[in-house]
Every structure is written in structure tokens, then in C-alpha cells.
Amino acid sequence: MLKLSEGGCGADTHSTLYKPIRLLHTNPLKERFLDAAEAGRLRDYVELHHRDAVCLLIGFLMYTGARRHEVFAAEWQHINLERNSWYVPITKNGKPRYVMLNRRAVQIIEYARLLQTQKYIHKPQWLFINPRTHKPYRCVFSKWSRIRAELGLHDVRVRETFDQLYFISAPHLVKYKTYGLLPPDTTRLLT
Numbered sequence: 001m002l003k004l005s006e007g008g009c010g011a012d013t014h015s016t017l018y019k020p021i022r023l024l025h026t027n028p029l030k031e032r033f034l035d036a037a038e039a040g041r042l043r044d045y046v047e048l049h050h051r052d053a054v055c056l057l058i059g060f061l062m063y064t065g066a067r068r069h070e071v072f073a074a075e076w077q078h079i080n081l082e083r084n085s086w087y088v089p090i091t092k093n094g095k096p097r098y099v100m101l102n103r104r105a106v107q108i109i110e111y112a113r114l115l116q117t118q119k120y121i122h123k124p125q126w127l128f129i130n131p132r133t134h135k136p137y138r139c140v141f142s143k144w145s146r147i148r149a150e151l152g153l154h155d156v157r158v159r160e161t162f163d164q165l166y167f168i169s170a171p172h173l174v175k176y177k178t179y180g181l182l183p184p185d186t187t188r189l190l191t
Contacts, residue, residue: 034156041151043104050111054143057128060112063105067092072136074127079109 034042046059061071070088078087084101091097101109112127119131126136148156 034153038151038153038156042147042153045147045151046108050108051115053112053115053128053131054137054140055147056108056112056115057137057140058144058147059108060105060128063102063108064099066099068140071128072126072138074136075125076123076127077125079127081106081109 042062043059046055046062049055050059057071060066060074061068064071064086066088070091073090074086074088078089079085080087081101084106086099086101086105087096088099089096109127116124116129120134124134128137129135130137148154
């Protein structure tokens with residue numbers, strides 16, 4: 001079964017090692033960017049349903065480009081409306097960061113503040129809280145799925161939505177965004 005390799009080093013190798021290796025088939029991702037009309041429909045939907053905390057959360061995701069867990073854990077103490085910034089203490093890579101808030105993100109924050117003052121006597125700790133548990137949301141997938149189905153937005157993620165809105169509103173910054181070279185205050189241009 002084992003034969004002497006012909007390379008001359010004297011090592012024994014099995015004949016199956018010479019067969020070509022077949023790579024596993026991978027399915028391509030089915031995520032896509034929104035076009036301008038779809039992005040407008042989603043923006044209008046969030047604006048129309050500004051009394052719904054989940055819609056506000058989705059709008060905040062859309063206008064900041066933050067990750068879900070970052071927005072779920074967003075606290076009022078980390079929002080600075082004077083500087084239009086949001087401090088994110090826990091990120092995916094473990095390093096804290098600042099997110100510059102554009103005009104629409106600030107408007108979402110104002111809607112969230114108004115909604116919470118109408119619903120709660122005390123000031124909640126988090127920006128977006130589940131009305132049943134009075135804790136931050138842990139999952140909004142079912143609501144997001146309903147919104148996507150209603151608007152005909154299949155195979156779209158919110159993060160890609162932010163990127164698409166970003167590129168539509170500031171096409172001259174695309175190459176910088178692609179390579180991660182944007183200065184932190186660039187999002188102010190998007191207002």
C-alpha cells in the first residue's frame with residue numbers, strides 16, 4: 001500500500017495524497033444593498049412609526065451603522081447631544097469608540113426621549129427599552145422581518161442599509177470608507 005516516494009528522500013507516502021482535493025461548495029451570501037428608492041421607503045417608514053421603540057431602534061441602527069448589540073446596550077449617560085456624539089464602551093473588538101451622530105440619528109434620540117417621558121415615570125437607563133421587561137431589547141428580528149416584508153426589502157441587513165445610505169449621500173467618500181480611512185467627524189457631512 002505504501003510506496004517509496006520518488007523524490008529520493010526515502011519517506012513513505014500514501015497514493016491518495018496525490019489525488020486532487022475537491023473544495024467544499026459554499027453558498028454565496030444573499031445580502032445586498034438597498035437602492036435609493038428602498039432606502040427612502042425604509043426612512044419614511046421609521047419616520048411614520050416614530051412612536052414605536054423598535055422602529056426607532058432600527059432607525060438608529062440605520063443612521064449610525066452601529067452593531068445591534070451596541071445599540072441594544074446604548075445608555076443615556078453615553079449620549080452627548082452638545083457634541084453630537086455617542087460613546088460606545090463595549091465594541092466587538094473590545095475597544096471603546098465614539099460615534100458621531102448625524103442629524104437624523106439625533107432626531108431618533110429625541111423621539112426616544114419623548115416616547116420614554118410619555119410612557120415611564122422614571123428615566124430609563126437605556127435608549128431603547130422593551131416595554132414588557134423594562135430592560136434593553138435582546139432581539140428585534142421578528143419586527144424587522146415584518147417591516148422588511150411590508151416594504152418588500154428581502155435579504156437586507158440594517159448595517160448594509162447604513163452603508164448604502166452613506167454611499168448615496170456622500171459618494172465622494174466611498175474609497176475612504178472602503179479602506180477605513182475616514183476621519184471621525186465625517187458623518188457630520190451626512191446630515
